[in-house]
Amino acid sequence: xxxxxxxxxxxxxxxxxxxxxxxxxxxxxxxxxxxxxxxxxxxxxxxxxxxxxxxxxxxxxxxxxxxxxxxxxxxxxxxxxxxxxxxxxxxxxxxxxxxxxxxxxxxxxxxxxxxxxxxxxxxxxxxxxxxxxxxxxxxxxxxxxxxxxxxxxxxxxxxxxxxxxxxxxxxxxxxxxxxxxxxxxxxxxxxxxxxxxxxxxxxxxxxx
Numbered sequence: 001x002x003x004x005x006x007x008x009x010x011x012x013x014x015x016x017x018x019x020x021x022x023x024x025x026x027x028x029x030x031x032x033x034x035x036x037x038x039x040x041x042x043x044x045x046x047x048x049x050x051x052x053x054x055x056x057x058x059x060x061x062x063x064x065x066x067x068x069x070x071x072x073x074x075x076x077x078x079x080x081x082x083x084x085x086x087x088x089x090x091x092x093x094x095x096x097x098x099x100x101x102x103x104x105x106x107x108x109x110x111x112x113x114x115x116x117x118x119x120x121x122x123x124x125x126x127x128x129x130x131x132x133x134x135x136x137x138x139x140x141x142x143x144x145x146x147x148x149x150x151x152x153x154x155x156x157x158x159x160x161x162x163x164x165x166x167x168x169x170x171x172x173x174x175x176x177x178x179x180x181x182x183x184x185x186x187x188x189x190x191x192x193x194x195x196x197x198x199x200x201x202x203x204x205x206x207x208x
Contacts, residue, residue: 003054003092004081004089006029006086007050007051008052008058009029009050009054009080009081011025011026011028011061011096012025016072018072018105019079020075020103020124021072021101022068022072022074023068023071024074024076025075027079028060029050029078029086031081031085032080032081033082033109034142035141036130038172041080043047051084058076058093063072070098073101074101075123077104078102079104082106084106086116087114087118090104101123101124102124104124104126105125106125106126107129107140107141107148108127108145108147108151108152109148110151115154115155116154118138118159119155127152127154127164127165127166127167127197129149129152129168129183131171131179131180132145132187133151133182136174136175139174140175144186149190152192153190154192161194166187166193167198168183169197169198169199170200172200172201173191184197
């Protein structure tokens with residue numbers, strides 16, 4: 001079997017309290033199963049220009065941040081794009097960096113049988129659930145929220161709430177405050193305790 005590679009589009013170093021515990025380096029990969037209307041990383045949908053790296057090559061790129069990772073309990077955060085699309089790679093990378101805290105940013109739009117595997121090799125998850133309203137989710141992402149919600153329930157069973165942060169935004173033109181409140185209520189019923197509530201900014205507004 002060939003060694004898995006990661007489609008590395010960018011590294012964002014020395015991030016604090018943004019993508020996980022301590023100081024993190026965001027490892028951005030390409031590819032995503034969703035097509036979110038206000039996606040701020042739409043360039044990650046294309047696989048045209050990434051640099052394919054092996055687990056050892058990525059480890060060598062990240063070693064310069066080892067002192068920060070160990071001093072703060074941080075480590076790499078796999079995102080993009082959909083971080084868990086590259087689960088084979090993360091599984092192969094994990095033994096190279098047993099002392100680093102690995103985080104995955106994910107919509108949980110992956111096959112259900114991947115969830116136990118992810119729970120074994122990833123220390124923490126930032127779950128971009130967006131909304132639990134089926135119609136809003138479909139209109140905003142072209143995806144099926146029931147798949148993500150089912151995977152979230154399974155992840156909670158395997159990991160407990162302490163390893164999971166769930167993002168529940170207001171999405172202009174899609175999910176309003178009332179919708180977000182209902183999503184938060186349902187998340188708490190599931191057992192989620194760490195919920196990041198914020199408001200998306202339309203990328204078009206950023207350019208004004």
